[in-house]
Amino acid sequence: MPIDEDEDVEISFPITFAVLGTPVSLQASAQSREDWKQRVREASRTVVAEHCWASEEQVSLTIYDFPTDATGGDIDNIIKPIQDAMHPQIVQDDEQISRVVAQRFTPHEGENLQSTQIWLPRRW
Structure with missing residues (x-):
């Protein structure tokens, strides 16, 4: 979803970025x-304008x-740095993140994807 600078200053959830x-x-x-x-x-700025206020909600x-190969580390170890990056642009405090779901998709032969996609719904 492209950024509209004339939109409200509140983040419109859900947001998704890679x-x-x-x-x-x-x-x-x-x-x-x-x-x-x-x-x-920087990736979050593709869907959340810099003029938006960080959410106060959970x-x-x-x-x-x-991952590009199956030798990556434990998925639970990548969560906290991503949570920390949500502050200050998306949430005012990373304690507002009350639910985390993380899933790793192992690569299939011939595929070469290397990205982390992040989805932030306000409520679940």
Whole structure:
């Protein structure tokens, strides 16, 4: 959904965006985590205008991970850096994320997808 600068300043949920690249885990270096969070924030700006206010509501976070190979780390370790990246543009505090669903889709022969898609419905 393209951004309309004339729209309301409140985020209209649900929002969906894709982040290209390999998600980092909590065990990654501080610099790697910050780089990944910045990448997530930049991707979110494709669907949430910078003039929008961060939500005060409880939200649900759904993460779909499409790795290029089956050697990726544990999926639970990529969640927190993504949650942290939702603040301050989407939520005022990452404690507002009250439900998280994460799913990894292992690659099939011949496919080469490398992105993390993030869906944020307000209510579930």
